[in-house]
Every structure is written in structure tokens, then in C-alpha cells.
Amino acid sequence: MADKIKLVLALALIGAGIAGFYILSDxxxxxxxxxxxxxxxxxxxVGWQTELGQRFVAFAREAIVETKKVVWPTRKETVQSTGMVFAFVVVIAIFLWLTDKSLEWVLYDLILGWR
Structure with a gap:
């Protein structure tokens, strides 16, 4: 129950700070x-003193520890991966364009004879 009161108080303090921004408009x-x-x-x-706040701080510390364990790719690996993605996108775009034009030719020229 005390944690809920602290959380409400924390939100009220934040709200009071925001309200002060408008009240002090002059x-x-x-x-x-x-x-x-x-x-x-x-x-x-005030929120830091709650059990939820303590859990959040512990979570943040664990997240920092896990981030330090990540093996980030080198610049060369990043450039190569990006190049492969761009090449794949270009190949797929050409394939889709050729498919579209082939279907257009089959439907409009051969079947319907609109051209």
C-alpha cells in the first residue's frame, strides 16, 4: 500500500512541475x-524509493551488463551486409518489374488485344 501512495505522490510531483510551467507563464x-x-x-x-522503482533500476543495470556482452559487427561486416541487402532489393525489384511487364504483355496484347 505504501508503494502505491509513493507512486501517486511521484506522479503528483511530476504533474505539479508541469502545472508550474503553465502557472508561471509570466x-x-x-x-x-x-x-x-x-x-x-x-x-x-520518490518513485525510486518504491519496490517498482528498485526493480526498474535492477533491470536497467542488467540491461547495461547485457549490452556490454554484445559483439558488435565491424565496419567492414556492416558495409558488406548493407551491400548485400541493397543488391537483393535491386534483384527483387527487377524481377517484379519483369513479372509485371510480362503479365501486362500477356493480358493486354495476347488475350485482350487492346494494343
Whole structure:
């Protein structure tokens, strides 16, 4: 129950920061943006204290660890793969164009005699 109250409080703080942006419309833009940032920071700080916030932080840390394990392709491998994709697209485009023109010739010239 306490976590739900904290989450509601966090959302209320974020909402208050956003509302402050509009309420302080006669103030300088820096003050208005600062109100949003303070509200967002306070909301995140309160949300961080919840069980859901702690799980999110643990998930983010695990995601960073897993990202470091990824073996990224070299520049040469990336260029080669991209070249193969472009070549495949060109071949398929030519094939589809030839198929379309062949069907057009068969249907319009041979069967229907429209030309």
C-alpha cells in the first residue's frame, strides 16, 4: 500500500512541475523550465524509493551488463551486409518489374488485344 501512495505522490510531483510551467507563464522561461525539472526530479526521487522503482533500476543495470556482452559487427561486416541487402532489393525489384511487364504483355496484347 505504501508503494502505491509513493507512486501517486511521484506522479503528483511530476504533474505539479508541469502545472508550474503553465502557472508561471509570466515568469522567465528559465524559471518555468526549472519548475518542470524540479518536479520531474522530485517525482523520480520518490518513485525510486518504491519496490517498482528498485526493480526498474535492477533491470536497467542488467540491461547495461547485457549490452556490454554484445559483439558488435565491424565496419567492414556492416558495409558488406548493407551491400548485400541493397543488391537483393535491386534483384527483387527487377524481377517484379519483369513479372509485371510480362503479365501486362500477356493480358493486354495476347488475350485482350487492346494494343
Amino acid at each position: 515568469m522567465a522561461l528559465v524559471v518555468r523550465v526549472l519548475s518542470v525539472l524540479v518536479g520531474l526530479g522530485a517525482g523520480v526521487a
